[in-house]
Amino acid sequence: MPANRPPLYPMSVDLVDRDVLLVGAGKVALRKAQDLLDCGARLRVVAPWFEPGFAKLVGGWTKIERPWTPGDEQGARLVVAATSDPVANRQIYEACAALGILCNVVDVPELCDFYVPAVARGQGVQISIGTDGAAPSLSAFARRKLLEWIGDGFGDLVQLVARLRAETRARLTLPERERFWKTLDWEEWLARIRRDGPSACERALRECIDQRVADAGSPDHTPAAQGRVVLVGAGPGHPDLITRMGLRALGRATALVYDRLVSPELLRMVPTSCQLFPVGKKGFEPSFPQSEINALLVQLAREGQFVVRLKGGDPFVFGRGGEEVEACLAAGVAVEVVPGLSSSLAVPAYAGIPITHRGLSRSFAIISGFHADGRAADVPDAETIIVMMPLHSMAGVRDRFLAAGWAADTPCAAVQAGTTAGERVLYSVLATLDQDLQREGLQSPLIVVVGRVAGWAREHAYRPELHTPPHGAAFPNA
Structure with a gap:
């Protein structure tokens, strides 16, 4: 399937008592047949021979033991072709297209008007997940992972909400109902139904509805x-x-x-x-x-x-x-x-730069690289300083550090776009960091760590792919 094509429109189709044609009766077709019968379809199966398992299908269906012939598709809501004959598959698809009937040729994406996702059902819940026909086995894998994540209780919650929706329709206006249901914390309610059971959860949810109704009826009520x-x-x-x-x-x-x-x-x-x-x-x-x-x-x-x-x-x-x-x-x-x-702590950590380290730094401070009036921030009394957003004011920041008594060869580390695909790390020293940033072209968002921990990080670097070689003064030992 072309990567640039628009996404498919997902929908659920009511097949109860609808005519569906299945062409083919092998093992794949057998699975399709039972799925269609489970959905209430009025199924016709056309094939010259039938897998023995068809005799055990649950539900009523019509067996037509002969090859497909043009015209079999007439009257069908859907057609599924599961044959091993590519010529017949294309003929079936083209016949359906001529009549405007949706057709799915199993495992032939270019001959599909729709795809059947991986589905998990139970307790009023139906979960479907697909890959637009590109990788059905991955759809099944994703379905299993999704079911693992949802876990127990989800079906009970669905049934509870289904019962209470009718009540909210009678007691709340449409805008109030939409706000009520959309803003519920469903993870919290799922945890509650698992912990307390459906009955206790229903009482609590009814109390929420009662409170919303009372609020809506108050003369002081506003959105x-x-x-x-x-x-x-x-x-x-x-x-x-x-x-x-x-x-x-x-x-x-x-x-x-x-x-x-x-x-x-x-x-x-x-x-x-x-x-x-x-x-x-x-x-x-x-x-x-x-x-x-x-x-x-x-x-x-x-x-x-x-x-x-x-x-x-x-x-x-x-x-x-x-x-x-x-x-x-x-x-x-x-x-x-x-x-x-906070980026001030997480970005250095992700790049392998400790903010505190025994023997090197027992304190740290976080400052902004600039004030609204354009001046550089004052330098606090700490052994490690994290400077946020200093790209356009690094020269002023450097001068503030030097004026506060920091050595010109103090180790520094600058991190661009930390924790993202664009992350880069530049090691330098205080005196030349401004020039090094310009020379290497580091961009915002930028965080600078000033202090001996930056020297430690350079010596113990375990993510060398991030590092931009420093220029300027030699980098001293920490």
Whole structure:
């Protein structure tokens, strides 16, 4: 299948009492036949001979013991061809195409109008996963992994929600219902039904419905009473480094307000109906003003949205998360914070640079590479300093360090795009780091570690593929 073709449209088809034609009666066709009968299809099977297992099929079907002939496909809702004859397969497909009948020729993707995914069923749950016909065995593998992840209790939860949906339709308006169901933390409810059982879980969920109905009927009720903002730390860059709590929040989002450095993979973790609002910033370039971001968060929450504000690293470490919390509180909007793995610590660690090390550093500090007024940050009293976002101000940062008494040959390490595919590490010394960064062309996002731990990291480097050879002054021992 061409890599650039549009994705297939996934759907579930009601085949109860619908005419379906199956051509072929070998072992593969036998599996297809039972699957179709399980779905209630009115099945016709055409073949010159039949695998003995067909006699044991559960469900009513019609046996036509002869080769396929043109016209057999007429009246069928679907046709599945499972023969070993490529000429017959193509004839069947072309005959169906002429009549507008969907046809699937088993294991011949170019002769398929639809593909049958790997399916797991039980307790009102049907899970389908496919590869658009490209690798059916991988679909089966993915199905097993998905079932392992879901585990017990999922079917019970589906049945419980099915019972309560009718009740919410009678008691809540459509917008209220959508907000209620979309913003439930399903991982929490799945854990609860496993722990407490279906009856206790049903009582708790009914209490939530009662509370939502009461809130909706209150004279003070506004959508903002139901909307909320959740600040989520996305971690340093790699999508696997977000927390489970952060992923759960993404799964509930009806609106996502996200930064420029957030991994694109995380954007695919939100529901398909979620609205996306990019508000990326880039130092020393035109950016989305913080005041407008604050206003957007409040506006979306007042519309009743479950707003996830996805920020690189941790929301409260040079992320201006505190300002966003203040804006929400001032507007009467519910707000919470899901911490993230701060880039200031995670990026050096991922690159093999310890922030503290016995005999080298017992303290560290984190500073910003620049202030809003353009001046470099002051240098605190610590043995290791992590400088965030210093790319355009490194000369000023260096001068601050030297003025504070740091030696010109102090080891430094600069990490570009830490934890991502674009990661690069440059080792240098304080006096020449600015020139080395320019010479090697390192770009934002950039973090610099200053201190003897950077020398240790260079000597003990275990990821040499990341390292950019230093220029300038000789690198001293730690």
